[in-house]
Amino acid sequence: MRTARPADGVVALTFDDGPDPTWTPQVLDVLRRHHVKATFFVVGTQALDHPDLVRRILAEGHEIGLHTLTHVDLGTAPEWQRRLELREAQQVLVGVTGETTALLRPPYSSDNSAVDDALLSAMRSAADGGYVTALATRDGEDWRRPGVDAIVRNITPSGRAGEVVLLHDAGGDRSQTVAALDRALPVLQADGVRFETLSQSVGMAGAMSPASPLDRLTADTLVGVLRFSDWLIAVIGAVLVLSGIVTALRAVLVVGAAARHRRDRARHQPGEPVLEPVSVLVPAHNETAGIEAAVRSIAASTHPVEIIVVDDGSTDGTADLVESLRLPGVIVVRKENGGKPSALNEGLRHASHDLVVMVDGDTVLEPDAVHALVQRFADPRVGAVSGNTKVANRGGILGRWQHIEYVIGFNLDRRLFDIAECMPTVPGAIGGFRRSALARVGGVSDDTLAEDTDLTMALARDGWRVVYEDTARAWTEAPASLGALWRQRYRWCYGTLQAMWKHRGALVQSGAAGKLGRRGLTYLLAFQVLLPLLAPAVDVFALYGLVFLDPLRVLLVWLVFLAVQLAMAVYAFRLDDEPIGPIWTLPLQQVVYRQLMYLVVVQSVFTAAAGTYLRWHRMDRYGSLRVPVASRVDA
Structure with missing residues (x-):
């Protein structure tokens, strides 16, 4: 040199x-x-x-x-x-x-x-x-x-x-x-x-x-790519800000609504108790792994019930197993396989009572769950009641993540929907209905893969109030593998998109239908469709920022986001009287599980946009359910 x-x-x-x-x-x-x-x-x-x-x-x-x-x-x-x-x-x-x-x-x-x-x-x-x-x-x-x-x-x-x-x-x-x-x-x-x-x-x-001409061609290409990347980074930056605002807004909404829901329930003066008998419908297709625990838990209810198990073309002896239990008040109805909506409609035809509770075959109820659920029907405006679904098999990391999602996501959202009078879904695991309300909307439709969401939206559009009862607890088996979880959530998400499209007319209706449309559907679109669609871009930008921008700033933003999630988790777990031990897995959930759920939404949206028909995905059963012996199952 x-x-x-x-x-x-x-x-x-x-x-x-x-x-x-x-x-x-x-x-x-x-x-x-x-x-x-x-x-x-x-x-x-x-x-x-x-x-x-x-x-x-x-x-x-x-x-x-x-x-x-x-x-x-x-x-x-x-x-x-x-x-x-x-x-x-x-x-x-x-x-x-x-x-x-x-x-x-x-x-x-x-x-x-x-x-x-x-x-x-x-x-x-x-x-x-x-x-x-x-x-x-x-x-x-x-x-x-x-x-x-x-x-x-x-x-x-x-x-x-x-x-x-x-x-x-x-x-x-x-x-x-x-x-x-x-x-x-x-x-x-x-x-x-x-x-x-x-x-x-x-x-x-x-x-x-x-x-040289070749160098100029290469350079022009690079300049075009860099200018596009500048534009893309600016867009992703705006998306990041928008996502942060939307996430913070959702946190404020759900926590505020949950606090009000709790205050309203505490101030509620109970009227005359609802004591009339209830028909409990259990649609079942190849459910030998969990049907005994499900039926025994319902039979142990503190409320008078008749239990109608509709065997939907099972090939594993589900109906025979239920009949062999010889439990009083249990009716077994056999039919050819036609899907869950047809099984529920068949059960309705055999039901003796006006109040109906629908329970999945992989779900067990706490003894007072039915009684707590039907008390909300003392209000004649109520056409349906959502219960509180709990994850039973929460021993592994995947089970804990789903348990957190049920408590923080589903149950906080349901409290918000209850306050806003725009409940979009009564879960298939536990939901109460007026039989007369079901008759007015034509029973359970098979137009979508999310028949519970479709039915709930139909009831709201018919003018019925749909509420949430957090003390009516049911325990269900969650998927125990990533493949099973993907199939379940794919069906749920795709079916929800179908139901939203089917009931889009609620956006311009008045009364209860308008509340569902302008509040419930808008919330679902913003927080369960658009936000997950934006999330992968935000995650990619975060990784880009860690490598090429200010990693400390990016890490600080993520820690703030995590702190908000942790605060929501602790509050939600306290509301549900759950021990907060599983919350330690929340940071890892944000890194792995959250992305998986977002990708499910992305795939569902693209499948729906392409007009592809999605067949029914049946969830695997593991036989982990047990009949509750008290009003609460230990975590």
């Missing part, structure tokens, strides 16, 4: 960090006024944002050098990043001007005495790529903003030796730089100082040369 210095009496003015739309034009104006040529070391991303300024620099006779693509410290960067920074910065210059440059100034460099081993390694690497590294002999230190007089002193040569002067035309307020130049240049010229570009000052044949 060798060093070249400007000839005696020659000063090469150099400017770093630009171009800047405010200060670069002012610097150029001063140089033109005093007939001075200089060298501008441009940052690739800045050149991409302000191509007209780069072209003006060349048009006015100045030359350009590279200051990397993103102003990275080449001394600390790995070799692959060094090459990438220089290559992409060069291609940006070619794309903007059609010319290449051989000049490079590493960011955070100054004079020869400041070169350490790391910077020397970067300079050697750049030399292998054909670059001449330009350091400085005098630092104007304008980045400190020391005052115009100090900058003038810093850039004034102390003798006749040639100088390379370092200044900045970007990176902050450069008004002192502009004023110092305007004052110093005529004085120095009067003293006989000649100002030349850097390449001229050291006798280089020329730092810049026209790019």
Whole structure:
């Protein structure tokens, strides 16, 4: 390596960090006024944002050098990043001007005495790529903003030796730089100082040369990609802000509604108890793993019930097993396989009572669940009541995650829907209905894969009030594998989209239907469709920020988000009288489980948009259910 210095009496003015739309034009104006040529070391991303300024620099006779693509410290960067920074910065210059440059100034460099081993390694690497590294002999230190007089002193040569002067035309307020130049240049010229570009000052044949047609094509492609990525990052940034606002809004809504729901229930004065018998319908298809526990739990109810088990074409002896139990008040109805809606409608035809409770075959009820559920029918406006579904098999990490989702997500949402009178779903695991209300809407429809959501929305559009009873607890088996979980949630999400589309007319209706449409459907669209669709982009942007932006800032945002989730979790678990032990898995849930659920929504939306028919997915049964022996099952 060798060093070249400007000839005696020659000063090469150099400017770093630009171009800047405010200060670069002012610097150029001063140089033109005093007939001075200089060298501008441009940052690739800045050149991409302000191509007209780069072209003006060349048009006015100045030359350009590279200051990397993103102003990275080449001394600390790995070799692959060094090459990438220089290559992409060069291609940006070619794309903007059609010319290449051989000049490079590493960011955070100054004079020869400041070169350490790391910077020397970067300079050697750049030399292998054909670059001449330009350091400085005098630092104007304008980045400190020391005052115009100090900058003038810093850039004034102390003798006749040639100088390379370092200044900045970007990176902050450069008004002192502009004023110092305007004052110093005529004085120095009067003293006989000649100002030349850097390449001229050291006798280089020329730092810049026209790019080849292939290089121009490559550069144009890169510039297009970078401009698109800038636009995409701006959009994703806006999405990130919007998602944060939406998430915070949902947290405020559900927590506020849950608090009000609790206060309203505490102030509620119970009227005459509802004591009339209830028909409990249990649709079953190949449910031998859990049907005994389900039927025995219902038979142990503190409320008078008749139990109608509808065997929907089982091939595993489900009906025979129920009959062998010889439990009083249990009726077994056998039919050909026709799906869950047809089984429920068949059960309704055999029901003896006006109040009906529907229970899945993989669900067990607490002894007082039916009684608690039907008390809400003391209000004649109520057509359906949602119970409180609990995850029974919560021993593994996947079970804990689903348990958290049920408590924080489903049950907090149901309290909000109850307050807002826009309940969109009474879960199939436990739900109470007026038989007369079901008759008015034509029974259980098979138009969608989410028959419970479809039925609930139909009742609301018919003018019925749908409420939530958190003390009516039922315990259900959750999927025990990721594949089973994906199939279940895919069906739920796809069916919910079908139901939302089917009942979209509620948006323009009045009364209870309008509340469902403008409150319930809007909430589902915002928080269960749009937000999950945006979430993958937010996660990708977060990873991008950890690598290329400020990782501490990104981590802080994530920690704030996690803190909000933890606070909601603790509150929701207290409302449901649940021990908070499983909450320790929440951070990992946000990293793994949440993304899985978001991808389910993405797939469901694309499937629905493509018009693809999704067949029914039956969930695996594990036989983990047990009949509750008290009013609460230990976690």
